[in-house]
Amino acid sequence: MIKEIDKLKAFEKFRKEAIDLLEESKIDKDKFLHKNLDYIRKLDLKPFSNIKNVEEAIYNYQYYNLLAKKSNAEAKNIVNNYKKRKLYARLINERENYYCLKDIATQRILELLDYKFVESYFIILNSKRLKGEIFEINIKSEEKLILHSKNKKILNELKDHGVFLDYSRPSLIDSYVNKSY
Template sequence: MKYNTKQDTKIERFYENRDSLIIRLRKGEITKREYILLSHAFIVSSKSAPFETIDCVEKGMYNYQYYNTMAKYYKTLALDERGKEKHNNFHKTYLKECNYFYDEKDKTTFRLLRHMNYENIEAYFIEMESEKLKNVLYEVVLKEYKFAVLHSKSVWILNALKKQEVFSEETRKSVIDYYVNDLY
């Protein structure tokens, strides 16, 4: 892809940062928590915002990653506050933010899948160490794009994937198992 516009440059910088962090994470140079914090710091420092319209896969993935990063960042903050009695309001506030961003991520996932006409994707439940996530968390792989892996627990997206006959009932190991089964 040739980057000519300000939006294209925003996408290019975002992907360069993301790919670099993924490589560092896979090599063990940073932890999952550091990956989340560094991804969030990049979004904040670049004053990035999601695209209003998803008219290409790159914008859809950008929005997905934006919302996923924000959700995980607030989940990290909520986990830090959990159990601190006098800070219980912070815990609840962070969880509310986390859930808002996960909802936006799911809406983005749905828009992206519709944009792609549900073509060249694989979707399936993933093997999880967490009992709460077994047969709940599933993976959607965009087969033609490097590092294009989506995750969701959304029942309505799952139903759409099944309706489009692109969801496999078999449980598989995640293509990013090193990440999804790592605690933060």
């Protein structure tokens, strides 16, 4: 049986390779999300309830972010189906719960790093609904670690620690965040 630490190392290697494929336009956003979901299922590693290090927090962030995006995509497929309104409501609730759990992982990453080597700012989005809501957190001390949130508590903590820039700018992964599903 593969140990948790080995699974985390394998996940981190896979995460970076998948990001490279996306950056090189070898896969699109949908394929990226599907590859990640498939990998996490096969990895058979549950999220960590007591996050002890940055690697565990990154895993939880990715795990919950993927599940949130999956729930959101499923909800979008049935949004106009009156007969499935209860399922739609359940999927939206799941999405919000997963994003909340993702934000817990984000908060833990920031705490573990003591807000060092962090830069954050609102990102310029095509979505008018999300304008001024979503901010990016660039973790400069970790390779390819760019987080997103709209959690006000995290935003205030970033401001309190002096790592939030008070202006909007394009995301470091703009083509990813501005491509809808």
